[in-house]
Amino acid sequence: MRARFARAGRLGALLLLAGAVQATPVQASDDHPEFAVLGAPADHREIVTWGASADRMDNAVADRGYRLVVHTSAAGSDLRIRLSNAFGDRPVTFDSAYAGIQQDGAALVPGSNRRLTFAGARSVTVPAGATALSDPLPGRLPAASNLVVSIHSPDAAGPATGHWMAMQTSYATEGDHTAEESAANWTEPIGSWFYLDAVAVRPPAGTGAVVALGDSITDGWQSTTDLDRRWPDYLARRLQSAGTHVKGVANEGISGNKVLADGGGQSALKRLQRDVLSQPGVRTVFLFEGVNDIKAHTGVTAQDLIAGYREVAERVHAAGKCVVGATVAPFKGWSEWDQAGETVRQEVNEFIRDSGEFDAVTDFDHILRSPYDPERMLPVFDGGDHLHPGDKGMQAMADAVDLKSLDCAAPHPGD
Known part of the structure; x- marks a missing residue:
């Protein structure tokens, strides 16, 4: 290596x-x-690398x-x-x-x-x-x-x-x-x-970037240090050899981050402009957050989280970019897991899959869950704490992303 x-x-x-x-x-x-x-100002031909x-x-x-x-x-x-x-x-x-x-x-x-x-x-x-x-x-x-x-x-x-x-x-x-x-x-x-x-760099004409907005799973916890095995890293490697126009990847994950409340960094809603929309050449925002809102036991409901997701999608669309939503992964076995939180996770995932609010959906829940206990991560993907995937899980996540969904045509603001 x-x-x-x-x-x-x-x-x-x-x-x-x-x-x-x-x-x-x-x-x-x-x-x-x-x-x-x-x-x-950033050259309109630049992208974040x-x-x-x-x-x-x-x-x-x-x-x-x-x-x-x-x-x-x-x-x-x-x-x-x-x-x-x-x-x-x-x-x-x-x-x-x-x-x-x-x-x-x-x-x-x-x-x-x-x-x-x-x-x-x-x-x-x-x-x-x-x-x-x-x-x-x-x-x-x-x-x-x-x-x-x-x-x-x-x-x-x-x-x-x-x-x-x-x-x-x-x-x-x-x-x-x-x-x-x-x-x-x-x-x-x-x-x-x-x-x-x-x-940022200036790439060949027509090249764009995707920004992954997430928490510690996106940030790469439980992946191997110094080997670039976070799931956005695996995604970047796929994109380099693929026939798509999206090549740039920015990892905007923060350990402990929530959609709605500050804690591990400012909330996704607060940092969306600075960390994501301000980056040059962004074509698509990949939203994968929510488990920290759920497991914190602060009374956040599925409807609260759904309202947060909708706000992110609306602001991304208003900026002329696409948004891909990812389902919240299973975390049974983590110390903060309980059935009430699992019910919220299932309701949130149903919204992500079926609401039509997103331009595309990646079902990380489906990819990572065990067929024998769908509330729990498949052991081969588990980094050891039942919440964070290890290297194999990170690669499986990246492999599940439809690369064409990252190159989608952005809607017009107001559509």
Whole structure:
């Protein structure tokens, strides 16, 4: 596995090296002031090739660097990153940012590490609640690259923004070592991503992306760390070899996330714009949430959840995109399971399958459940806790997605 990534990395380094950095003006978005964006607006030809939902982290530390390893989906040119201060309570400055290709661990393929700029400048200050887009980095990035984004902040303080459960080893350091390709100063492994919440590329014309909106199952808990075996990863691999126009995949799952209430991150309804609809090139939203609302025993009814699903579908359609609904998977055996919650799950799944509110449906419940006890996950798919699928279950989920459903024609707003 590592050898295959290394070969892909060497190819990526060669292709990513061509060209010089171009400066672009800074612009702010007034459409959603709570999600203000610094930098040139996304090119309409760009698509998201990697994404991770932003969340509130512990307090930041000044003069700290992060070497963030992310696995891209779609190929393309003119790479751009998005840095998020969505949960900060003060501005944060990034005085250095680089993008390269992973060789092994924190070491980069020699010659691949290139400086990123923001409106032509080497540094950018991101206000509280805002995000910043880098300038395009000329050159082509192959599909399924292990991209490494290195950032440093001299003044970070207050709540940091990031993604807790990366299921991917990244690295931290003291001081600014972002330009270095050696791993010598990157000796602290970390299991979270900090500040980076999206990577976009410019793909061949007509290419689109899908965003998976979900909870810890989508986030990849119980899949194998560092091997990209979350179900959206398996889906991305299928899409690369399929004859469809959708190639980009962004994983916007958060462990513990709910549709209706905050808890593990902001609710799906609150974060829909920032984490999903703001991503470039999105053609379809894949909605797979609800089990945390059900098992929390807060009195949420099937009708409450159905109202939440309807709101998501309406907002996605109003944005001119399609939405695929996935049924809630079985979780009997998990400590919070009871018959009352199971009744809600069954009612919700009936709505997802039969209501016609979604442009397509993927029946994860049907794929994962045991034929001998349909309220329980099939043991071969169970990651061990009876709620989260393991690697085999993740692959079965991805294999169940009708790839054509991700390439559907979006309805006109108001239809």
